[in-house]
Amino acid sequence: xxxxxxxxxxxxxxxxxxxxxxxxxxxxxxxxxxxxxxxxxxxxxxxxxxxxxxxxxxxxxxxxxxxxxxxxxxxxxxxxxxxxxxxxxxxxxxxx
Amino acid sequence: xxxxxxxxxxxxxxxxxxxxxxxxxxxxxxxxxxxxxxxxxxxxxxxxxxxxxxxxxxxxxxxxxxxxxxxxxxxxxxxxxxxxxxxxxxxxxxxxxxxxxxxxxxxxxxxxxxxxxxxxxxxxxxxxxxxxxxxxxxxxxxxxxxxxxxxxxxxxxxxxxxxxxxxxxxxxxxxxxxxxxxxxxxxxxxxxxxxxxxxxxxxxxxxxxxxxxxxxxxxxxxxxxxxxxxxxxxxxxxxxxxx
Numbered sequence: 001x002x003x004x005x006x007x008x009x010x011x012x013x014x015x016x017x018x019x020x021x022x023x024x025x026x027x028x029x030x031x032x033x034x035x036x037x038x039x040x041x042x043x044x045x046x047x048x049x050x051x052x053x054x055x056x057x058x059x060x061x062x063x064x065x066x067x068x069x070x071x072x073x074x075x076x077x078x079x080x081x082x083x084x085x086x087x088x089x090x091x092x093x094x095x096x
Numbered sequence: 097x098x099x100x101x102x103x104x105x106x107x108x109x110x111x112x113x114x115x116x117x118x119x120x121x122x123x124x125x126x127x128x129x130x131x132x133x134x135x136x137x138x139x140x141x142x143x144x145x146x147x148x149x150x151x152x153x154x155x156x157x158x159x160x161x162x163x164x165x166x167x168x169x170x171x172x173x174x175x176x177x178x179x180x181x182x183x184x185x186x187x188x189x190x191x192x193x194x195x196x197x198x199x200x201x202x203x204x205x206x207x208x209x210x211x212x213x214x215x216x217x218x219x220x221x222x223x224x225x226x227x228x229x230x231x232x233x234x235x236x237x238x239x240x241x242x243x244x245x246x247x248x249x250x251x252x253x254x255x256x257x258x259x260x261x262x263x264x265x266x267x268x269x270x271x272x273x274x275x276x277x278x279x280x281x282x283x284x285x286x287x288x289x290x291x292x293x294x295x296x297x298x299x300x301x302x303x304x305x306x307x308x309x310x311x312x313x314x315x316x317x318x319x320x321x322x323x324x325x326x327x328x329x330x331x332x333x334x335x336x337x338x339x
Binding site: 004014015019020022023024025026027028031035036043063064084085088089091092 | 124157158161162163164167168171172174175229234235236237241304
């Protein structure tokens, strides 16, 4: 029996956001936008979904006079991401 | 640029995908997903097709793993490449300060010009803060944090020991700072897994320490010029390594 893939992570943009955040301490909204090539609107929606799932925290502040949104992966997010990667590996090894 | 929206329902196109004579059917033939693609199709470059990450598509296991690996690699590369800027900045400052102080000491014969060194961290951190403010915030990872800590430790030891050497206990401060510089450079090379940088650090540290004993007075300052060039070159190597 295969483990069920986490539906929150099994989406291209959300998975890309989680992959970025898994490798850094935190990341600016503009950095994530640049790395994923997504539009601000869609990225905001996906970030909200990840935040609502408790996988990331979103902090709004200012850098000088410019508003700044910083995202950071949570422990639950790290765990979910790790479980997701393990599940993918199981799928792939079973298909070999 | 022409933006075209195509909808796929149960793996079937709802629209003929021929744009400006280019048939994109094969492009989507093996699609396993039911979602909307947005295609940015460049009329002036008919073969360039970019699929933006607009769609929240579901992926196969191998597609997901490939996406994770690619995204993590790209983000790691960008984070590390951003470190290059600090190496070049401090390398340029070290080179400039060593040459200016060497020139002043050589022409006036007054070693007191060495006090100018204390202006370097002030200018360096001020300049770095100013330039960082203009850039987008760079994320940090474990590697960039370790690099930052190594060089912060180098800066701390250098400033404190220089102050002790000048005001309390005279010592061959050039030898000590060159040794610390080589050590920090070597550690940077090991952290970045870049062996030319690590070896350059070893040569700088050991060769510089020996040279600091052999060279006298203002000639010792030229070792810092070499150190500055080494730092700037390290920055350029990092920029190229993570291009």
